[in-house]
Amino acid sequence: MTFKGRTVIAFVLLGMFASSIMTLTIVNPSIFAAVGRPGAEGAEVKSGLTQKDYNKIATTYGLIENKFLTEVDREKIVNGAINGMLATLDDPFTVYMDQKEAQQFDENISSSFQGIGAEVTSEDGRIMIVAPIKGSPAEKAGLHANDVILSVNGESLEGQTLNQAIMKIRGPKGTQAKIEIARPGSPEPIQIIVVRDDIDVETVYAEMLEGQIGKIEIRQFASNTSKRFKEELKLLEDQGMKGLIIDVRNDPGGLLTAVVEIVEPFIPKDKAIVQIENRKGEKEVTPSKGSGKPYPVSVLINKGSASASEILAGALHDSVGSKLIGETTFGKGTVQVTFEEEMGDGSNIKMTVYKWLTPNGTWIHKKGIAPDLAVEQPAFFKAAPLSKKETLKPDTNSEDVKNLQIMLQGLALNPDRTDGYYSQQTATAVKAFQRLNDLPVTGEVDTETANKLEKAVLAAIREPKNDLQLKAALQYMQQTVKP
Template structure:
């Protein structure tokens, strides 16, 4: 979750001083060094630097030694960027990062309008680039990427050892280009190979619809990300639903990786009744700030849907609603309980630093734990199936994770492969033939590119059918009972 620039006055007061120190320190010492020549600082020069700021004298001295004596010369900007990246890395915090000018521009655009890429929020987890959640309707979602997938390679290049910003630059790219990803998915022994065609990723963050049960109408608002205009769009769509006379509201933050703090607080103001607590923010000095709702009495019941891809600001909203007595339905959320602030440096680069932790209304820190749902329910197994390979033909007597995934898909499509252990036997072959016959494909019993594509299309249809969404159906059942 991010506090962008000077979103909150209190955050500005806390951070503006430290931001100035970072900026001035870099400009003062690295700026002087960039114009220096000759030997490393000695005597009066070193003493002068040390007396001005003893903590930075060592950094200045190292910079001079590298610039003046290293066999392999390096661009000054890269040296400075490397020094800052090194300082940030010592924080051992996957959510703190240094972004150069280009990375800063890309990061800001992802929070504002559209950007080009695969459309997935990622983080560093156990030093692996890990998907928090793909965005709704994005190339990443269409390609079957899931929360907790680890991206090992992009177009053959390993991401091991790269900073998060560097890794993201390899994943993103111009519209129409392909990202050949090597993915390690929890529960599988072998990596998956997934091709994602990059595209424009619009930040369309609020989707509304109505559902009916027992003669009553209920509103459903899906929030895919908390960006600059999310609260405004949420308000507009909520007003439309209320004019239709809804008896309750389902808020869906499944697969929502988070976003801006002010956005979720504004939405909390619309939903948390009786001027209840939305969240608490605790700073490094132990001081707390409490954010309360401005809403009076509740007009109707609310339930919220979460899953493993619900992170940060999504968890704030879920925790706030749960703290007000509303039900959380689905599975355990991601577990990100920290707050980042993006602080601009004078050359238009910026630091993204964890500055606080947020707590639920009752003071619980959910970091690395997540929000525990009141009604726990998993989706059908085939919701977790990976795309079938389009470059490898699967056939009788093959064995491995691709075949195991095929069997999972066949079961989800109503065919019976007989086994789910990854061995392509006679029963699996017969299930493939049955599918091919039903979809007017050559009945070969082999899964070629055409058959794999047809299976993928049919699987997506089933996943998108609300009747198969067990979590949504549970939410409708709960909200119906609450409304009565």
């Protein structure tokens, strides 16, 4: 993304500070005021505080240090004061990072990391999953977009800042994160064990579908994503591709530069890719230098498509007329800048300073981008993992049984109902599953049966024949392409 004007370099983030990745770019905007980079003309940071304000703050600290019942940690008090100021802004994306958290943040900029593989945000004081990265431990364990994380390894996240929560969620490869979540539609908290691992840094997967329709899946926008996308796109074009499906479902974001480089060839010259707006309402447009493509393009989206994914969807929809297929996206439309140099001690503040808008000027924040063709996935795609607190048996009624029945139905084992009552037909379906998987045929669901059932459901979710959104996109493209 190119801006003209001042020489200040700002790290602009169009995503949440995540347990795995974040959206990052370097901008040089001409229409926006200097944001406090040392050495830049007009870049001095002015506090706006009066002497009376300084005196109140100093007096408060002095009272704590000298009068409080027990001795206090000075750094902890100062950090708490900074967190308190930022908390008054009521913006989950504006956060303070102490030295340790700032170091973790810098490490996240690389495309290689260890963790559970899910991007998280803070929503109304709760830590919520934006999307699990496809193929990550988080996805394999059954975490979904919009799950609210209540605790990690028994430690409650209540009252934690986003960065504090992330420090608890992250961890070395091979270690367990016992995560308790609240899921919409589930009356009781769900416990899920995720084994942390190296997160797959391959971000682009391509294939040719029937009818010479190409599909490129982008799992995140990392430093090498645009290069890999261009390589795979050329291979598909060389095979005579007639139309392209770009899949950004459950893609939580990434580098804005990668988005621009990916979409620019599809967007005719001088048409907009994205707009940035400052607090005064002044806007700057990023125009395309591309020439367009001779074939149609559609985009697969869902509620886990966030930030950079939404920029891609908005750009292709508004400036190319691409059809968006699937579900309404997450809705992340603000831009953050980091201020590490200004803090001077290795700590960092990431602050919301801009909005980003689609080429047509739409601000999608907290609303998302609605699909042109809405398609829901089968119910078993969203089934919650079984709690495994006790063996599930006939003639009982619970949310666990309801999710069991949804899974069995998804595996074509006909439980006859999905209302949570463990009927005899449900037991018969369980027995059928147990026979197919060399398990003791009891008709009851113990931990072993539950684990194999969840593994079978995940395999079914990955089967293209069960992907109704992809089917709809393929059908649309086949009807659209030129003969």
